[in-house]
Amino acid sequence: MTPGADAHPETPAAALGAAWNLLDALPRSSSTPSMTSTTLEMVAASAAAVHAPGSQRPVTFWRSIMHWALPAAAVIGGLFLGFILGRATLPPPERRPGGNLLERIEQLEQQQREQRGRAEEWKRRPPLSPQPGRPNGRPAPREMPAQPR
Amino acid sequence: MTVASELAAVDPSAAIMLRVHDGDAEAFEQLVALWQDRLVTLFRHHTGDHSTAEDLAQEVFLRVYRARAGYKPTAKFSTWIHTIANNVASDLRQRAYRRREHGMPMNVSASSSAIGLEQIAVAASGQRPARQADRGELQDVVQEAIRGLSDNQRMAVLLAKFEQCSYDEIAAAMGLTVPAVKSLLFRAREQLREMLGPYEREGHR
Structure with a gap:
């Protein structure tokens, strides 16, 4: 069914049939006599341009390069440069914070062992004996020197 | 009856286009001769300008030629070429819109x-x-x-x-x-x- 030929007369489209028919007043255009030849020449020129070496393909190639390869190269180059700069500015291992961590741990363990040994030694020490002449073991109070008169 | 002759009976333009698909230059000339007046009429009433209509029709033929390798007669040829014609008209509209955006004078009456x-x-x-x-x-x-x-x-x-x-x-x-x-x-x-x-x-x- 074509849009202009509505089978249902009750539809608005059918009511507009007269306006639709007015479009028949529009003329059919005809092309100029040379149009066929100019069209074929244009298509031939376009085909020749496509097949000509160094015409279309490099443009497409470079366009694709511009679209993804250059940004990708920039990212990779940036990462490489960052790696090189990081290596160049990094301090030697012994000067890095936490660089000699194992040695430090060993020192701490040694300190702990020494502290533990001292503690054991202190525990094994005999208790303090009371001082002679004093029942509570306290030292005798010092006598005040005589004041000059 | 071969497939090509059956297709030629049902959709002559599709049969010609298949020859264009195979690289037949004469077939392309036939196709142009068969369709140019129809396309010029379509674009003439769409744009209101005859020379613009011829330019657009030529653009359609150029796109048909470029798309010949991928052509398959899965639908009517007229639908295929009308799709291209509509795309060409849309592109013209967009160009006219961009011209308007940039304050350039318009030489077609597409809008x-x-x-x-x-x-x-x-x-x-x-x-x-x-x-x-x-x-x-x-x-x-x-x-x-x-x-x-x-x-x-x-x-x-x-x-x-x-x-x-x-x-x-x-x-x-x-x-x-x-x-x-x-x-x-x-x-x-x-x-x-x-x-x-x-x-x-x-x-x-």
């Missing part, structure tokens, strides 16, 4: 939907002394009315009227759904009735 209803209504109203518009005047008024439609409405109307396309074919060519095309054509016909009412009542045909 002529700016023509006011009043202007058309005046032309079609009783201001004519004898209300006896001859065929030339009627053509002008109808052309103005067509130009008063939106771009999509105009393309749908032209495909329906001049190419006798069905709703399905118009929908396929314009990338729309069938209900959308029906709505588009209904609104176009309403607008045409509004603009061409006086002539309609006079019974011009």
